[in-house]
Amino acid sequence: xxxxxxxxxxxxxxxxxxxxxxxxxxxxxxxxxxxxxxxxxxxxxxxxxxxxxxxxxxxxxxxxxxxxxxxxxxxxxxxxxxxxxxxxxxxxxxxxxxxxxxxxxxxxxxxxxxxxxxxxxxxxxxxxxxxxxxxxxxxxxxxxxxxxxxxxxxxxxxxxxxxxxxxxxxxxxxxxxxxxxxxxxxxxxxxxxxxxxxxxxxxxxxxxxxxxxxxxxxxxxxxxxxxxxxxxxxxxxxxxxxxxxxxxxxxxxxxxxxxxxxxxxxxxxxxxxxxxxxxxxxxxxxxxxxxxxxxxxxxxxxxxxxxxxxxxxxxxxxxxxxxxxxxxxxxxxxxxxxxxxxxxxxxxxxxxxxxxxxxxxxxxxxxxxxxxxxxxxxxxxxxxxxxxxxxxxxxxxxxxxxxxxxxxxxxxxxxxxxxxxxxxxxxxxxxxxxxxxxxxxxxxxxxxxxxxxxxxxxxxxxxxxxxxxxxxx
DNA sequence: ATGTCC
Numbered sequence: 001x002x003x004x005x006x007x008x009x010x011x012x013x014x015x016x017x018x019x020x021x022x023x024x025x026x027x028x029x030x031x032x033x034x035x036x037x038x039x040x041x042x043x044x045x046x047x048x049x050x051x052x053x054x055x056x057x058x059x060x061x062x063x064x065x066x067x068x069x070x071x072x073x074x075x076x077x078x079x080x081x082x083x084x085x086x087x088x089x090x091x092x093x094x095x096x097x098x099x100x101x102x103x104x105x106x107x108x109x110x111x112x113x114x115x116x117x118x119x120x121x122x123x124x125x126x127x128x129x130x131x132x133x134x135x136x137x138x139x140x141x142x143x144x145x146x147x148x149x150x151x152x153x154x155x156x157x158x159x160x161x162x163x164x165x166x167x168x169x170x171x172x173x174x175x176x177x178x179x180x181x182x183x184x185x186x187x188x189x190x191x192x193x194x195x196x197x198x199x200x201x202x203x204x205x206x207x208x209x210x211x212x213x214x215x216x217x218x219x220x221x222x223x224x225x226x227x228x229x230x231x232x233x234x235x236x237x238x239x240x241x242x243x244x245x246x247x248x249x250x251x252x253x254x255x256x257x258x259x260x261x262x263x264x265x266x267x268x269x270x271x272x273x274x275x276x277x278x279x280x281x282x283x284x285x286x287x288x289x290x291x292x293x294x295x296x297x298x299x300x301x302x303x304x305x306x307x308x309x310x311x312x313x314x315x316x317x318x319x320x321x322x323x324x325x326x327x328x329x330x331x332x333x334x335x336x337x338x339x340x341x342x343x344x345x346x347x348x349x350x351x352x353x354x355x356x357x358x359x360x361x362x363x364x365x366x367x368x369x370x371x372x373x374x375x376x377x378x379x380x381x382x383x384x385x386x387x388x389x390x391x392x393x394x395x396x397x398x399x400x401x402x403x404x405x406x407x408x409x410x411x412x413x414x415x416x417x418x419x420x421x422x423x424x425x426x427x428x429x430x431x432x433x434x435x436x437x438x439x440x441x442x443x444x445x446x447x448x449x450x451x452x453x454x455x456x457x458x459x460x461x462x463x464x465x466x467x468x469x470x471x472x473x
Numbered sequence: 474a475t476g477t478c479c
Contacts, residue, residue, distance in 0.1 A: 068474095093474045129476065187476070198474055239475045322474090 001042065009452050010389075012057070013042060018261065019049040024057040026390065028452050031062050034401065034444060044071045047261045051076060052269070053083025055331045055338055059390050061345055062452040063399030063444065068092065069264030072344030073399060077329060077391045078270075080337040085275050086267035087249065087282075089341030091322035092242045094282055095289035096200075096233030098368040098396075099167075099318035100379065101300060102219075104310055105226040107206040110468060114426040117204060117307055118469035121428075124299040125202055127195035128430035128473040134193025135295040142189045142288075146177040149287030153294045163294060166357055167318040168347065168365075171290040173325070176280025180237070181244045184281075188237030188288055193295025197434055197473030199397075200232045201370075202296060205377060205465035212462045215363045215381050219316055221463050228300050228313070229377055229465070231370050233322070234289035241285045245278045270339065279324075286323050293318060316379070317357075317366035319346050321396045327355075329391050340391050348382035348394040348459040356382065367459045371446035372398050373427065373438045374420045376466045378450050385457035394459030398446035407442035408433060426469035434473055 002014040003025070011032060013023035023045040025032060035041040041064050048070050049058040055077045064073035069088030076089050110117060126132040135158055137145065144152040150171025153159040164170045195202055207225045210216045221227070234241075249266045250257050252274050257263045268275035301313045324341045331338075349356050351364040360366060364381035371377045375398075386392045402410070413432030416439055420427050429435045453459040 091474075096474070131476075196474075197477095200474085233474070236475065243475090 009456055013046050019046055021049050021054050022057045023049050023060060025060040026452065026456060027062045028448065031444070031448060031452065035064055038066055041066050041071050044069065045074060047265055048074060048076050048089070050261060051078055051084055051086065051267060053078040055079060055336060059393065061390065061393065061395045062449045063344070063395040063397055065399050067343060069262055070343050073395060074343050075345050075391050075393045076341040077338040080270055080326060080339055083270050083339060084267035085270055085278060085324060085339060086265055086341065087242050087246050087278060088264050088266070089343055090282060090324050091343045092239050093233035093322055094238035094241060095286035095320045096322045097289060097293065097318060097320045098229060098231045098370055099293050099297070100316040100368050101228040101297060101313050102221060102316050103226045103304060104312035105308055106224045107226060109308060110204065110226050113307060114469045117303065118426045118428045118471060120303040120307060121202060121300065121471050124303055125193065125195050125296050125471060127471060128197050131190050132194060133191045133295060134299040137189060137192045139189055142185060143177045145192065145288055145291040146175050146180055146284035148172050149175065149290045150294055153291050158298055159294050163297065163315045166315040166359065167290065168320055171318070173283035173286045175284030175287045177284055179277040179280035180241060180284050184237045184240035184244065187240055188235065191235045191237065192291055193299060194235060194292065195232050195296065195471065195473055196235055197431065199438055200473055201373065202471040203229045204468040205229055206468055207463050208466045209464040212381070212460065215462045218360060218363045219366055219379060219462065220314065221379065226468065227465060229368065229370060230293050230296050232293055232296065234285045235292060237288050238285040241281045245281060248274055282324065286320065290318065317368060319368050321346060329387065342393055344396045345393045346396045347392055348386045349392050350382045350384050350386055367394055369395065369450060370397050372440040372443035373470055373472065374425050374467055375440050375446060376464050378461065379463045380450065380453060380459040381462050383457040383460045386459065389456060390458050394453045395449050398443040398449060400442060401444045402442040404437040407439055408436045411436040411439040411441065425467045427472065429472040431473060438472065
């Protein structure tokens with residue numbers, strides 16, 4: 001593997017073997033070293049470069065690490081004309097994503113009430129692997145959610161129009177409920193408004209640092225303000241969609257599977273019935289994930305209204321981490337229609353892009369970047385150079401450093417919770433094992449990931465938040 | 474990530 005540094009934080013793996021394009025790794029030397037240590041992250045990036053129709057280069061972002069077939073922290077743009085879709089390039093948790101809610105509360109208003117707040121949120125939002133959601137839905141409701149996402153939530157009284165106006169894609173992609181397997185629907189019908197497990201969380205935070213006052217103001221953020229970050233996805237429904245379609249792709253293209261550098265790359269040509277069905281099901285699962293985060297937003301509104309007597313809980317923005325979308329990008333000076341696979345990657349469109357909500361058009365799309373539990377999180381703005389460098393994308397988080405198993409061996413939930421509590425952070429979790437798996441030490445340094453994104457100009461620093469209380473699965 | 478095995 002020939003890896004050369006092109007400019008600061010930009011490295012290229014030259015095309016070789018079956019690669020149709022090179023691989024670009026956007027990382028500092030320390031982050032690159034972590035990827036090398038992990039072993040196969042960079043190899044996975046180059047495997048992605050073999051996809052038919054892939055444009056320019058396979059992208060590995062600063063938080064890149066090992067995933068199913070494709071690296072997590074990866075972007076692959078394939079031509080709509082002659083390209084393919086690969087479920088591994090989107091991931092099992094379809095439209096896993098993050099939203100941030102801003103309140104009119106200051107840290108001083110919440111201080112001393114953290115335990116009551118975390119208890120209330122924990123009671124309202126089912127978390128962990130169990131069933132049940134904040135919003136009761138039946139089978140017909142689910143069909144509506146799969147078809148139109150946040151629009152169904154609004155029409156059913158679970159969302160304000162302003163929520164849709166401040167959500168990526170207005171919370172709706174062209175979902176096809178008929179393409180969603182029956183098993184997936186069964187799993188999803190009772191999970192609208194449930195957190196899940198693993199790295200998913202619901203966290204009350206306070207804004208501690210502003211780096212770009214004008215953009216922070218446009219996002220409605222100010223120092224000392226209390227905000228709420230929700231990180232969750234499409235739960236069992238999205239997982240089942242991914243799993244069943246990977247099986248369907250494998251059965252449809254057995255020869256392809258055998259010819260691939262990694263069978264987990266399995267793909268289908270765009271336009272093929274199985275590819276179109278997958279896209280419809282994947283978009284439907286994305287709609288479900290938005291409905292899920294929206295339902296939890298309603299739970300937050302209930303808790304905040306009850307405890308602090310305010311209904312000022314507004315959506316700043318909602319980003320997808322795991323999705324593929326049709327976009328127009330410039331390749332060799334020409335506009336090309338591409339299917340952009342983002343897996344563990346955040347869209348980061350710059351100021352002026354027509355897909356940035358009107359309210360933020362002049363400053364760029366908000367990019368919500370969670371750190372690990374108990375450290376801090378960031379709000380960035382889509383950067384000027386993201387279209388040129390990364391198909392309008394940046395990192396999605398700190399990136400895992402230690403495996404879940406390794407983390408469980410090294411950390412103890414009780415110790416961690418006690419230490420965080422002494423720092424003023426209240427963590428309430430369904431499972432101690434999850435707390436250990438999500439220990440800050442199991443993650444890379446989020447500050448370094450953000451520093452590189454900012455330095456590259458793909459996502460620039462706007463604000464930093466510290467945790468106040470955190471609900472985990 | 475995930476009714477951590479249909």
